[in-house]
Amino acid sequence: MQGLVFWLVYPILWLVSILPFRLFYMFSDAVFFLVYHIIGYRRKTVRQNLELVFPEKSEKEIKRIQKEFYSHMCDMFLEMIKSISISEKEIEKRFTFTNVEYLRKLESLDKSLVIMLGHYASYEWINALQLYGLKYRTYGVYKPIKNKRFDALVKKIRGRFGGTLISTRETTEVIRYNQENGILGNYAMIADQSPKLSRAKHWLHFMGIRVPVFEGSDRLARKLDMAVVYLHVEKVGRGYYEATLKPITENAPAEPEHAITKKFIEYLEEQIYKKPEYYLWTHKRWKHRNEPIPKNAEIID
Template identity: 50%
Template structure:
């Protein structure tokens, strides 16, 4: 037994040292990537918009024309949900989508240095009184939006709600240095990023302190099939749906508001708010989720090129687990 321990301990120590060494090396590589890329991002962010969109057009040529980034996924998604459209119509939507995607990428980088006045001109809120009325009544809000139009520039909205702290549910970036950069950009607009696991304790603490919050949820993407509680039709296809926003709204009595973004022209957006409910606990389970997805679907049908088609949203189509059909 003693002999075995003598053999095991050095091996164990070596493995621990190897793990620490690998972790340290990974952070060094991530830091180097950050300090090399950051200056280029900053230089892009200070470009005037006409030049910025010139580079967006160049990026479109690379992403769509040369690389063909996820073109199979995009084409497959469009053909699945729009079976009535011709090949020419699908191609037109694809080109429009890739142009918009490249604009979005450059506009997100522009967020690093854009002034609040400039962003106010480019992201307008048509009926923000829907949100303000709820805020004045002292209720916290779950703001639900799809990956449609521009969801990044919505952060300027927070300046209208000084008595409500803004949180956005997000997926942490693998590179911690870029993750901190994204958080710093959001913080400039009094909007803070939290992970799904941090949502419940964060909102619970705010409630304990008597604070009000606005929680942002882009909840239209696909959860893991084996972890989904609810399936329903989205664009005519049966798929799993995220229900976290509904769960939190019921748990903490958050008023639920849909945020619909419309692209007016290049670099300019308008936002419309629609109240789903002020009393989430009174509604049957999943009715909030279904209503939200219906509103996202309406947006897509009106102008499909502005939806995020590169995501494999329908990868679990019609694969409801047996336990849920019983």
């Protein structure tokens, strides 16, 4: 059944991916109209999240952010599909890195690098990083899709330009193996996920609301002596992004416990407050806000 679904859907995805960009974004506008006005995909969740985080904003302003967010979300989702056929030249033009020389400097430290990022602007074209002639391989940490054929497609798409995808479950094992065998790498990790309540060991304020956070990136970096940066991505035009690597630490073991996580949250909040329409508001990031904090948990802010 999974194979049948894949072969019915894949030809459509491929046709969408080869559309000229002008037609491609016209198609995205049509998808936006369907998702936002007809289906109303998670509109209640988005509205609740925005009102929760921005209680000072007027109803008119909330509606504007909500509408612009859905338009951006449709663009970003379709840009992942565009990755099926996009050329190296095109992706280099559309997803640029402003300070790759800083990354090369970090590589000269002879230690692996954690690249922390949130669900902001675009994280689909980060694989363009590997096109800059880096010394180390770039690994992207992701959550596998249940349909194995679509999962294989996602891995193929995101690995087209030399990067490698590793699942969340195998991340620690892969990094430790590489470290023990002298294989250094750049590990891109989306770090603003919401953990299950049973795993909610650390809580802090995110956008003014106390929520549980994952500390995997923080712990790995300090334990394995990895440098850490924040990937600051800005949407500078439709289909165009600029990414800047902002330093968090070059000496993680010397950092106080939780300091890396707190700095990541600080950087991400700064972007969201400035341009909230580019954050992934369909994500139920604040779903545990009213839950009692477990007795064995730690408040870190």
